[in-house]
């Protein structure tokens with residue numbers, strides 16, 4: 001998912017500098033462009049609505065998920081030749097995701113059932129941990 005895809009879905013997009021855009025926020029009734037979009041050199045996209053909408057609200061209003069704000073990693077195309085992540089960062093990431101799984105597992109044991117949303121989060125954690133493998137040096 002690239003910046004072009006996201007920008008293509010926004011209305012009233014205006015370039016205001018290198019990797020910087022203003023657009024009408026899709027998450028609220030926006031007459032003047034109050035959404036600031038910043039495309040970082042590594043492909044990440046920062047969103048800020050000056051009316052206070054969250055980035056998740058903005059991307060959902062466009063029919064996208066928060067993944068749209070990050071450059072493609074798992075999809076197998078546009079794969080960077082240099083891995084930008086330090087091993088320690090990846091381990092911290094895996095550590096945090098495994099903590100999420102632990103908390104949800106304890107919760108499921110206490111309630112003797114796993115809520116559908118919690119199962120979905122466990123599956124997200126699994127996918128995220130798997131994606132770390134893709135960041136390891138070959």
Ligand SMILES: [Zn+2]
Pocket residue numbers: 025026027028030034049050051052053
């Ligand atoms: Zn907004």
